[in-house]
Amino acid sequence: MNIRPIQASDNQAIKRILQTDLKVAHLDIPGTAYFDKNLDTLSQFYEKARRGYFVVVDDFQEVVGGAGFAEFDLEKNIAELQKLYLSKAAQGHRLSYQLIFLVEQAAKNAGYDKLYLETHHNLKAALHVYPKAGFTKLAGPIEESLHSGAMDGFFIKSLH
Numbered sequence: 001m002n003i004r005p006i007q008a009s010d011n012q013a014i015k016r017i018l019q020t021d022l023k024v025a026h027l028d029i030p031g032t033a034y035f036d037k038n039l040d041t042l043s044q045f046y047e048k049a050r051r052g053y054f055v056v057v058d059d060f061q062e063v064v065g066g067a068g069f070a071e072f073d074l075e076k077n078i079a080e081l082q083k084l085y086l087s088k089a090a091q092g093h094r095l096s097y098q099l100i101f102l103v104e105q106a107a108k109n110a111g112y113d114k115l116y117l118e119t120h121h122n123l124k125a126a127l128h129v130y131p132k133a134g135f136t137k138l139a140g141p142i143e144e145s146l147h148s149g150a151m152d153g154f155f156i157k158s159l160h
Helices: 006-023 041-045 094-108 126-134
Strands: 002-005 052-057 063-073 078-086 114-119 137-138 151-157
Touching: 002 094, 006 041, 006 052, 006 063, 006 078, 041 052, 041 063, 052 078, 052 094, 063 094, 063 114, 078 094, 094 114, 094 126, 114 126, 126 137, 126 151
Parallel strands: 078 114
Antiparallel strands: 002 052, 052 063, 063 078, 114 151, 137 151
């Protein structure tokens, strides 16, 4: 497995993985990333300053997952960990931790002080991974966002 920055040719693979994972978790509902308007153009969304997205490719150069970050609260210098999803075949190989590490480093290099994320209790693996990766669970969202109404798990981590 190899991890690299997203390319335009990866957009549909990430969209398919994300929507498949959310559908399995019964989260193919409004207010989740399932209906994110940027799914068809993720590479373009993440090429802007202070954003980034990484994909995992297997030995056959097939995209099997990814994760990224973008601004969440610029005044407080907080980025959001976004769209961490892996295909079924890529799960269980500690790739989530590798992706989180790369996202943390890139977000720190982009000048962010903290990394925030929102998840849902139906995403059992996420609830297992984030605390182990050093994130602290919050009682609620740090501020209302596009997805916070549908999500019920909120985490933050200092990048320093």
